[in-house]
Amino acid sequence: MQATYASTAELAAALRRAEAAHGKHEEEIGQPDPDWPDWYAQYMVDEQTGHPGPGASA
Numbered sequence: 001m002q003a004t005y006a007s008t009a010e011l012a013a014a015l016r017r018a019e020a021a022h023g024k025h026e027e028e029i030g031q032p033d034p035d036w037p038d039w040y041a042q043y044m045v046d047e048q049t050g051h052p053g054p055g056a057s058a
Helices: 008-029 036-049
Strands: none
Touching (some): 008 036
16 A cells, blocks of 8 residues: 655644544553554555554544
8 A cells, every 4th residue: 555645734634643543542552552653654554545444433
């Protein structure tokens, strides 16, 4: 899968959405997630390609 962003503003907005969803994920697992970069990356690709992934309900 490939994800592209048309502008830095679009990328920043995607990062903010991933941050919010990841915060909920960490609450659910009850601890900090040391693999957050992988989680963010998968969330952002899934979001952009329309595939449900981690935090899809967020």
